[in-house]
Every structure is written in structure tokens, then in C-alpha cells.
Amino acid sequence: xxxxxxxxxxxxxxxxxxxxxxxxxxxxxxxxxxxxxxxxxxxxxxxxxxxxxxxxxxxxxxxxxxxxxxxxxxx
Amino acid sequence: xxxxxxxxxxxxxxxxxxxxxxxxxxxxxxxxxxxxxxxxxxxxxxxxxxxxxxxxxxxxxxxxxxxxxxxxxxxxxxxxxxxxxxxxxxxxxxxxxxxxxxxxxxxxxxxxxxxxxxxxxxxxxxxxxxxxxxxxxxxxxxxxxxxxxxxxxxxxxxxxxxxxxxxxxxxxxxxxxxxxxxxxxxxxxxxxxxxxxxxxxxxx
Numbered sequence: 015x016x017x018x019x020x021x022x023x024x025x026x027x028x029x030x031x032x033x034x035x036x037x038x039x040x041x042x043x044x045x046x047x048x049x050x051x052x053x054x055x056x057x058x059x060x061x062x063x064x065x066x067x068x069x070x071x072x073x074x075x076x077x078x079x080x081x082x083x084x085x086x087x088x089x
Numbered sequence: 090x091x092x093x094x095x096x097x098x099x100x101x102x103x104x105x106x107x108x109x110x111x112x113x114x115x116x117x118x119x120x121x122x123x124x125x126x127x128x129x130x131x132x133x134x135x136x137x138x139x140x141x142x143x144x145x146x147x148x149x150x151x152x153x154x155x156x157x158x159x160x161x162x163x164x165x166x167x168x169x170x171x172x173x174x175x176x177x178x179x180x181x182x183x184x185x186x187x188x189x190x191x192x193x194x195x196x197x198x199x200x201x202x203x204x205x206x207x208x209x210x211x212x213x214x215x216x217x218x219x220x221x222x223x224x225x226x227x228x229x230x231x232x233x234x235x236x237x238x239x240x241x242x243x244x245x246x247x248x249x250x251x252x253x254x255x256x257x258x259x260x261x262x263x264x265x266x267x268x269x270x271x272x273x274x275x276x277x278x279x280x281x282x283x284x285x286x287x288x289x290x291x292x293x
Contacts (some may be wrong), residue, residue, distance in 0.1 A: 047159035051172025052215040056165065057233040060218040073235030078256040081237075083247050084263065 092148065092167030093210055093232075094254040095241065096261055097141045100274065101248035104129055104139040108240035108249050112143070115211070115239045116228025122192040124208040125240055141240070141249045144169060144190035144208035152182035152191060166232075167254075168210040173226045176204040210251070211238040 057063075058070035079085060104127050112118065112125045125143035146169045153161040153169065160175035161182075182205060183191040194203035213230030216223035223230060231239060241251030250257040268274055 046154070047156070049162040049172075050159040051162065051175045054162070054164065054170065054213075054215040055218055057212065057218070057230070060233060063233075063235065070235055074232075074237065074252065075256070077235070077237045077242070078252040078260075081241065081247060081250050081252065081257065082260040082263075084267070 092254045093146060093252060094167070094257065095141075095143065095145060095210075095238075096250045096257050098248045098250070098261060098264070099138040099140050100268070101246045102127070102139040102141060103246055103248070105245060108141050108244055111239045111243050112208070115231075116209075117224070118206070118228070119194055121195055122206050124190075124192065124206065141244075142188055142190075143240070144186075144210070145188055146208075146210055151185040151187070155181045155185040157181060162215075164212065166212075168212045168232070170209055170212060170214050170227075171205065171207070172215050173204045173206075178202045178204050180205075208238075211236070 058067045059065055063070045106127050109125050127139050127141050129139040131137045150169045158175050158177055160172045163169050190207045191205045209227050211231035213223045214227035218230050218233045238251040241249045
């Protein structure tokens with residue numbers, strides 16, 4: 015009977031001691047979120063470009079250069 | 090097409106606020122919300138400088154990183170946009186942004202915060218292009234019309250440039266080489282007097 019109590023007590027102490035080994039890392043790891051909203055269309059996908067990306071890029075290129083007044087005035 | 094960027098030439102900006110007005114009018118931006126504004130440094134002091142500021146469409150945008158509902162996205166052209174239907178108006182993006190770009194409409198007597206509003210690079214948002222819904226939430230989608238942001242396109246002195254980063258930086262680079270810098274700058278003598286005259290004035 016006495017040895018049984020000792021065994022139970024030893025098992026309880028061992029169990030309590032091992033419980034510490036199960037402690038997990040509590041540092042939160044943040045992951046970069048992913049966009050959760052509605053999908054957007056490409057700027058060239060609708061009228062007036064109707065999917066013609068090259069035409070859209072050409073239009074923007076012309077607008078880009080129009081910002082350079084030295085080209086427009088020739089100075 | 091590379092990344093879309095804004096570039097403001099502080100030597101040219103005359104603080105006319107034309108860009109601010111154009112933006113407000115083009116997108117029917119509500120009272121109290123300023124997608125773009127002009128900041129003047131050393132106001133009233135000779136040599137003062139003004140810079141037009143809005144969302145800079147950061148490559149690694151901090152607003153995107155902090156948004157708890159992940160309502161931000163970046164288009165193929167590098168324009169940072171957001172879904173207003175998802176935005177909860179928490180204001181985290183406002184604290185994260187180094188330019189103060191995110192704006193919140195103040196509604197009611199208690200100053201309740203509405204959904205965030207910011208510069209869209211005139212690229213609308215996640216609604217059908219050119220639809221009334223898109224215009225109401227995000228403003229006009231000029232990019233889908235093959236046009237650049239109105240603030241830059243209508244700038245009278247061409248201080249504010251907007252568009253393909255490579256193209257606008259080339260324009261700026263050529264400009265800087267042509268005009269010089271400091272007291273050699275074109276217009277400096279007219280505005281502040283010739284360097285020699287200033288020296289003589291200092292002696293007497």
C-alpha cells in the first residue's frame with residue numbers, strides 16, 4: 015500500500031515536471047495580409063481601349079511627354 | 090509600363106493650389122477631405138518652398154501593412170487603391186502614412202469617422218470602370234481613359250509631374266541640368282537680385 019502511494023506521488027511529480035516541456039512559443043508571428051476586397055479590372059480592359067494594352071500604354075506615353083514643356087515649346 | 094509616381098519640383102511650385110482645386114472638382118471630393126494639399130516651408134521668408142503632397146503610392150506602402158481588414162491593393166502600375174466597402178474607418182492607415190494622405194470624412198456632431206478617402210492617382214477603385222458607383226466612391230477613373238492625374242496635367246508651371254516614374258524623372262533630370270542650381274538658377278536674379286548686387290549691398 016505504501017509503495018503504491020509512493021508510486022502515485024512519483025508519477026504525479028513526474029507529470030507536473032514534464033508539463034513544463036509542453037510550453038509553446040507565445041511570440042505572435044504576423045503574416046502579410048492578402049487583399050480581401052473586390053477584384054478590380056485593368057485600366058485598359060474597358061472602353062475606349064477594349065483590352066488593347068499597347069494602345070493604352072501609347073496614350074499614357076503621349077500624355078507623359080506632354081508634361082515636358084521644353085518639347086512642346088522647342089526650347 | 091513601369092510604376093506610376095508623382096514628383097513635385099519645389100523650384101517651380103508657386104503655391105497656387107490649382108492641383109488641390111482640380112482634384113476636388115474632378116472627383117467631387119466632399120468638404121473637409123483633401124486628397125491633395127500644398128505645403129509651404131519657411132512661408133514668407135525669401136527662398137520659401139512649396140510642395141504639393143498627396144498619396145505617394147509607395148512601393149512598400151505602410152497603409153497596406155497596417156490595415157486590419159486588408160482593404161488595400163496595388164495595381165500592376167503600382168497605384169495603391171482600397172475597397173471602401175471593406176474599410177472600417179479605424180484610422181490605422183492615417184497613423185502609418187508619412188504623408189498624411191488618408192483622409193476621413195467627419196460626420197455628425199461627435200466627429201464620427203467615415204470610410205477612408207485618399208488620392209487614387211485618378212484610377213478609380215474596385216468598381217466597374219466609368220460607372221456611377223465608381224465615381225461616387227472613388228472619383229473619376231482618368232487612367233482607364235488613357236489620361237494621367239488631373240492635378241499634374243493641369244499644373245500651370247509643370248511643377249507637379251505624374252505618370253510613369255522613368256518618364257517623369259527623365260523630364261525632371263533634363264530640367265535640372267538646363268536651369269542650374271542655387272544663385273545660377275534661372276529667375277533667381279529677378280526674384281532676389283544678382284549675386285554681385287547682393288554683395289555690394291552687404292558692403293555699404
